[in-house]
Each structure stands twice: as structure tokens, then as C-alpha cells.
Amino acid sequence: MTESLADPREVVGIRNVLRARWKALPFWYRVAVSIGIEFLIAIGLFFLDHSLGYAVATGAALYWVHRLPQLPWRLAGQLVIISIFLFAGVTSLAAALAIAFAVFWVPPRYRTWTLPLVAVALAVLYPFYAAKMFTIPVFGVWPDVATGVVMLVFIMMAVGLNIVVGYAGLLDLGYVAFYAMGAYTAAWFSSLQFAHQHWHFGAVGITPDLPGIHVTMWLLLPLAGVVTALAGIIIGLPTLRLRGDYLAIVTLGFGEILPQIARNGDNFFGTGFNLTNGPNGITPLDSPGFGHGLSNLTGGFLPSNYLQCCNATVLGHQIQSTDVFFWTAILLLLFTVFCSLRLQYSRLGRAWIAIREDETAAAAMGVPLMRTKTWAYATGAFFGGVAGAYYAFFKSATFPGDFFFNISVFILCMVILGGMGNIWGVIVGAGFLAYLDREGLANTGAWINSNVHVGHWHPNLDVPLYASGIYGLIILIVMLFRPEGLIPSKRVAAEMHEGVQDEPLYDVAHAGAEA
Numbered sequence: 322m323t324e325s326l327a328d329p330r331e332v333v334g335i336r337n338v339l340r341a342r343w344k345a346l347p348f349w350y351r352v353a354v355s356i357g358i359e360f361l362i363a364i365g366l367f368f369l370d371h372s373l374g375y376a377v378a379t380g381a382a383l384y385w386v387h388r389l390p391q392l393p394w395r396l397a398g399q400l401v402i403i404s405i406f407l408f409a410g411v412t413s414l415a416a417a418l419a420i421a422f423a424v425f426w427v428p429p430r431y432r433t434w435t436l437p438l439v440a441v442a443l444a445v446l447y448p449f450y451a452a453k454m455f456t457i458p459v460f461g462v463w464p465d466v467a468t469g470v471v472m473l474v475f476i477m478m479a480v481g482l483n484i485v486v487g488y489a490g491l492l493d494l495g496y497v498a499f500y501a502m503g504a505y506t507a508a509w510f511s512s513l514q515f516a517h518q519h520w521h522f523g524a525v526g527i528t529p530d531l532p533g534i535h536v537t538m539w540l541l542l543p544l545a546g547v548v549t550a551l552a553g554i555i556i557g558l559p560t561l562r563l564r565g566d567y568l569a570i571v572t573l574g575f576g577e578i579l580p581q582i583a584r585n586g587d588n589f590f591g592t593g594f595n596l597t598n599g600p601n602g603i604t605p606l607d608s609p610g611f612g613h614g615l616s617n618l619t620g621g622f623l624p625s626n627y628l629q630c631c632n633a634t635v636l637g638h639q640i641q642s643t644d645v646f647f648w649t650a651i652l653l654l655l656f657t658v659f660c661s662l663r664l665q666y667s668r669l670g671r672a673w674i675a676i677r678e679d680e681t682a683a684a685a686m687g688v689p690l691m692r693t694k695t696w697a698y699a700t701g702a703f704f705g706g707v708a709g710a711y712y713a714f715f716k717s718a719t720f721p722g723d724f725f726f727n728i729s730v731f732i733l734c735m736v737i738l739g740g741m742g743n744i745w746g747v748i749v750g751a752g753f754l755a756y757l758d759r760e761g762l763a764n765t766g767a768w769i770n771s772n773v774h775v776g777h778w779h780p781n782l783d784v785p786l787y788a789s790g791i792y793g794l795i796i797l798i799v800m801l802f803r804p805e806g807l808i809p810s811k812r813v814a815a816e817m818h819e820g821v822q823d824e825p826l827y828d829v830a831h832a833g834a835e836a
Contacts, residue, residue, distance in 0.1 A: 354772050356363065356385070363421065376458040378768035383418075414455045436619050444651055448644040449636050461764030464756055466643045472755040473650035474712045477657050479735040479746060479751035481704030487741035487813075488670060489697035490677030491561070492569040496727050499702040501583055501724035502552055503545035503709030507604035508719045510536045510544070514595075525625045534609060538609040538714055542653075542707050548698040551705025557698035564680065568667060576729050585723040598720070598823060601831070604718030609649070630700025645714050657704050661744055664700065673697050674742075674812070727789065741807025742813040749808055762788055 343351065352656040359381040367374025379402070386398035397572045399422045406415035410829035420439065427435045454463040464472065473515060485493045511524065512532040523537030536544075562573045568642065586597030597603065610616075616625035624630030624645055631640040634644060656801065671695045684690050713719040731754065739750025741787060766784030773780055784791070805813050 328443050335633065338527050352385075356381070370768070372456065373458040387448070403464045411455050413450070413453055426455065440653070440680055441651070445648065448641070448647060449638045459765055459768050460761050460806075461768065466641070468649050468756065468759045470643065470646050470650050471712070471759055472752050473647070473654050475709050475732065475735065475755040476713075476714070476748050476751040477650075477654050477708040478705050478732050479739070479747050480654075480661050481507065481701045482675075482732050483699050483701075483736050483744065484664065484704075485701035486736055487747070487810075488677065491693060491697060492565070492567050493572045493698075493701070494733070495572035495574070495579075496705055496732055497575045497724050497726065497728040498579035499549040499553065499705035500709040500712075500728065501579050502549045503706030504713040504723070505583065505597060505603070506545040506548050507538070507541045507708065507710035507713045507796040508606055510534045510541055511538070511607040511714070512603050512605065513605050516600060523612070525612050526608040530663065535607055537612075538710075542710050545706040545710035546703040547654045547681070547706075548701040549709075552591060552658075553699040553702030554695055557695045558691070560815065561698060563692040571728075571736065576726055580721055580724045580726075585725060596670060602718055602720035602722075603721075606714055606717045606719075608717070609646075609714050611679040612624070650711065650715075651708065657707075658744055658748075660700075660704075665744075669696060671692065677742075731792065734792055737796060738799055738806060740809035740813065741809035742806055743806070746806050746808030746810070750806065754795075757791075762791065 334752045352803060363377040365374075366377055378438050380399075382402060385813050386395060386402065388399055389395040399418075405423075406412070406418065420443070422435055424439055425431070448466050451463055451466060451469075456462055460669050474655065478496070478724070481499075482493065482496050485496070511534075513531070515534055516532045518534050519529070519532050521531075521535045523535070523540065527535055536634070556575055556757055560568065560575075560763035563571060584599045584600055587595045587599030587601075589596040600832065608626050611623040611627040611631070613625045615623050627642050627645050630643075631642055633640050672688045674689055675686070676690065676693060680690065732751075735751035735754050737750070739748065740746030740755060762785045766782050769782055769784065770780055
């Protein structure tokens with residue numbers, strides 16, 4: 322197969338010149354140089370940390386094996402890699418590679434549904450093998466199940482924000498407000514906050530004489546979504562007439578107002594009414610569960626109480642309450658992804674994309690701008706509210722300190738990193754940043770402090786203190802080298818790269834110069 326190469330003398334820009342000169346070299350020469358550089362890097366990192374050197378060598382081997390002809394060379398290379406790890410005793414990594422290789426041997430026309438099914442199956446089974454997984458170089462052990470719950474909640478919020486930012490192109494800097502409204506909606510109706518009231522409906526794990534409003538979580542989750550969606554409509558109607566930076570400023574103000582109301586809501590607008598319990602927050606919340614009736618009807622498969630369940634041992638693993646929270650979060654995320662996918666390819670989703678690409682042209686083609694934007698705002702708010710409510714139940718508390726402005730920026734970074742407009746990219750970006758925030762940065766700091774040294778000097782870094790700067794650096798690198806995100810949608814990637822080739826924007830050829 323021949324490769325069309327540009328003349329390096331006709332390319333503008335240092336990076337493009339270097340790239341053109343590299344591609345002008347013979348193919349096998351480039352392969353040999355690349356493998357040599359990778360080998361030297363692996364050897365150098367081996368002396369810093371053995372596992373890091375092995376990781377670089379493994380990554381290079383996987384890269385080149387993937388470029389071999391399928392049969393018999395690629396298959397043979399994959400079997401060799403799996404056999405090496407089995408012989409080394411790293412069975413969890415060997416099993417992970419075997420599953421990955423098997424998925425990519427599936428024909429492409431079936432891979433579109435095989436890959437999600439395998440990913441869901443692995444996620445559901447995660448509590449059974451999490452403690453047996455190999456250690457990740459630099460990042461340490463795999464996240465525990467409780468961290469997995471938090472990651473799923475943030476992924477749910479990122480998928481919801483992707484509807485607003487990725488589909489409709491509306492820059493929302495106040496998404497944390499919907500997260501807060503969902504959490505407080507759950508807290509108001511499942512705690513002692515309104516002790517002068519006495520109303521119970523389906524709540525589990527409480528006595529009948531307990532004061533307050535106590536409603537089952539299964540009604541509060543959709544209620545929180547509806548409340549936040551209505552709030553999104555109320556706020557969106559007067560603000561979505563704005564565009565660009567003006568819309569971002571208004572949503573930023575909204576995101577700052579709600580946390581302040583939560584912080585000072587113990588004397589709501591000076592009336593003496595305690596709405597949010599102020600800085601102390603609302604705690605504890607009722608435990609989720611299905612009650613004894615459904616639990617007995619299903620033979621204990623559906624737990625009656627999440628916090629007092631789980632005496633069973635399955636596949637050698639003692640089921641914990643965090644496992645049940647984790648599986649419920651997976652179901653909520655699947656519902657969010659399903660709705661987002663259906664909306665993306667619906668008539669409303671196409672209208673959102675039209676507005677994102679050119680609002681004026683969309684209006685000229687008959688798209689009702691205000692109504693369409695409001696639907697995007699309300700839909701994103703719904704899922705943010707559901708995620709906030711579920712996170713409040715998981716923590717059994719909600720506090721004003723959980724809803725600062727930096728949470729909105731953090732979720733927006735997840736969407737940008739993964740790839741705006743692409744659900745799968747957003748899931749990857751959100752999961753990675755949420756893991757860094759919960760465990761990854763702390764583990765990285767411990768690795769740096771134990772492995773990096775100059776003479777007798779050892780660093781004593783508390784890496785999580787620099788979290789905001791690290792996230793900013795990650796986004797800066799992505800914006801410079803891959804502005805469309807790690808796994809972008811084809812449409813967004815085309816938009817990002819349109820008009821940036823090394824061709825003149827205007828026709829500068831003189832008249833009559835055509836051949």
C-alpha cells in the first residue's frame with residue numbers, strides 16, 4: 322500500500338515539518354527506531370520502578386502486535402503475551418488481556434453491541450474480583466467498590482451535562498446547582514429535617530413513630546429528577562436567550578446562588594424557617610431498600626435494607642452493602658446512557674446538534690430555539706438531580722460543602738476530556754478524573770515519594786493539594802494536542818479539524834494560473 326507523503330519543504334509549522342520528515346523515512350527504518358526508543362525508555366524506567374518498566378514494555382508489545390497480520394502472526398503474538406503473564410503469575414492481567422483480545426476478534430459488525438455487553442458484565446462482576454486485580458504502575462491498587470460508586474455517580478452527571486454541552490452546545494458552569502437540588506430533595510423527604518411533620522410512605526429501616534417525612538428512595542429518585550428539571554426550565558426560560566460567554570456567566574451565577582442558599586438556609590430569608598440546616602447539613606438519611614415484602618418474594622435477592630443486608634457469600638465473596646449500592650448505581654447509569662442514546666438520534670437530538678453547529682441556520686430552518694434549548698437544559702438537569710439524590714443516599718448525608726463551583730468545572734472537564742458529544746468518551750473521561758480525585762492522586766503521590774529521589778533527598782509531596790492544577794494541566798494538554806477529546810464523536814472531530822489543514826483558507830491562485 323502506498324502512502325501519500327507531503328514534501329517537507331511545502332509544510333508550514335515546526336511540528337508539521339518534523340512529522341512530514343519522519344513520514345518521509347522508509348517504513349522499516351521508522352519501525353526499528355520506534356522499537357529502539359521504546360526499549361530504551363522501558364530500560365530506563367525499570368531502574369526507577371520495575372513495574373513501570375514492565376508496563377512500558379507491555380504497552381509497546383501490544384501496540385506492535387496489533388499491527389501484525391491477523392493470522393497467524395497477531396494471534397500468535399497475543400498468545401505469547403498471555404502466556405508470559407501466566408508464567409509470571411500475574412493471572413489477573415493475563416485474564417484481562419485475554420478478554421480484550423477476544424472482544425477485538427469479534428467481527429466489527431457485531432462489536433458495536435458485544436463491547437458494551439462485555440463492559441457491563443465486567444462492571445457488574447467487579448466486586449468479586451476487585452481485590453484480586455494486579456497493581457497499576459504509579460496509580461497503585463484498583464479502586465475499591467465504594468470509590469466505584471462515586472465514580473458511577475460522577476459519570477452519570479457527566480452524561481447529563483453532555484446533553485447540555487455536547488449535544489446542544491450550551492456552556493453550563495452551574496451544573497452543580499442541579500446536583501445540590503437533587504441531594505436536598507432526597508434529604509428533605511427521608512430524614513428528621515421537618516420533625517414537626519409525621520408522614521411515612523414506603524421507607525425502610527425506621528420505626529412507625531419516627532417524626533419527619535420518610536419516603537422510599539425509589540420514589541425520591543424520580544422526584545428529585547423532576548424537581549431539578551422544573552428548576553432547569555424556570556431558570557432556562559429567561560437565560561437561554563443569551564449565547565456564548567453571557568450564558569456561561571448567568572449559569573455561573575446560578576451555580577453560586579444555590580450553594581449559598583444551602584449554607585444559609587437554616588434561617589431561610591430571615592423567616593426563621595430551617596430549610597437546609599445550614600452548614601451542619603442534613604444527616605442521617607433513611608436507608609434505601611425494597612422492604613421485607615419484596616425481599617421475601619424474591620428469596621432475598623432484592624435486599625430489604627441496604628445497610629443491614631448481605632449475609633450471603635457468592636463465588637467466595639461476602640456481599641457487602643457497598644456492593645448493592647454499586648449495582649444500583651450501574652442500573653441508574655445504564656438508564657441514563659439509554660435515554661441519552663435515544664435522545665441523540667431522535668428528532669429533538671438532531672435539533673440540539675443543529676443549534677450547536679449553527680444557531681442562526683437552525684432558526685432559519687424552523688428549529689424553535691428557546692423550546693429546544695430548554696429541553697436540553699431540563700433533560701441534563703433531570704439526570705444531575707437523580708445523581709445528586711442517589712449520592713446523598715449513599716453518604717446518608719448532604720452538606721453545603723459538597724456543592725462548590727469547582728464541582729461544576731470538574732464535571733465540565735470530564736466532558737471535555739472524554740469528548741463532547743460522544744457518550745462513550747464522556748464515560749471514560751469522567752471515570753478517569755473521578756478515580757484521580759478519589760484515589761489516583763493520593764496513590765500517585767505515594768509512588769513519587771517512595772520511588773523518586775536525588776541522592777539522599779526524597780520528596781514529600783501531598784499531590785491531592787495540587788489537584789486543581791493537575792486537572793487544568795490535563796485539560797490544557799488535551800486542548801493543545803487533541804481538542805476533540807480522547808474518544809470524540811465523528812461529527813465533533815470533523816468540526817474541530819475542519820479548515821486547519823496546511824491549505825490556504827482563501828483561493829490565492831492568480832487568475833489564469835490554472836493548468
